[in-house]
Amino acid sequence: MKINKGVEWAGHACALLVPLWPDKGLSLSALAEFHELPEPYMAKQMQALARAGIVTGGRGRSGFYTLAKPPGEITLLDILLAVDGEEPMFRCSEIRQQGPCASKPKDCKVPCNIAAGFWRAEEAYRESLRQIDLATLSGAVAAQLGPDKVAKAGEWMGANARSRT
8 A cells, every 4th residue: 555645745734733723824835844845736735635624724825724623523534535535445356257267247246355355454444544633643743753843843833823814
């Protein structure tokens, strides 16, 4: 399984917005600057998050983004689905209906064990992401960074954050 960079970038952008919720946000340029990411590509991820109702705001470089709902109500699965879409990772192509020993379509009414195994694994993966919300994740990130980096990030956010109004 490979998760595209956009999902990672969107996750980091959302995590950056957590301490600013509910009254403040960051501009697109600030979100891109914080991790030295290309602004046009960050814009694409933020637009996907906005369409999914995870963030609000935008409208160019001067606009800003803020979380659309409490951090405890946004999960990593929400972010993944917003950026990568709802399509399942595994798509059965009914390969068992091909080749010299091909099964007839009428014999393939029940998913094969291989497809069923992939679907079970994907559901377990999605359930795991569903259990990780931004509020919990933000606390874990802060603990991992340590007080000096948290203070430095706080100073940067204080200088770059803007109020909703």
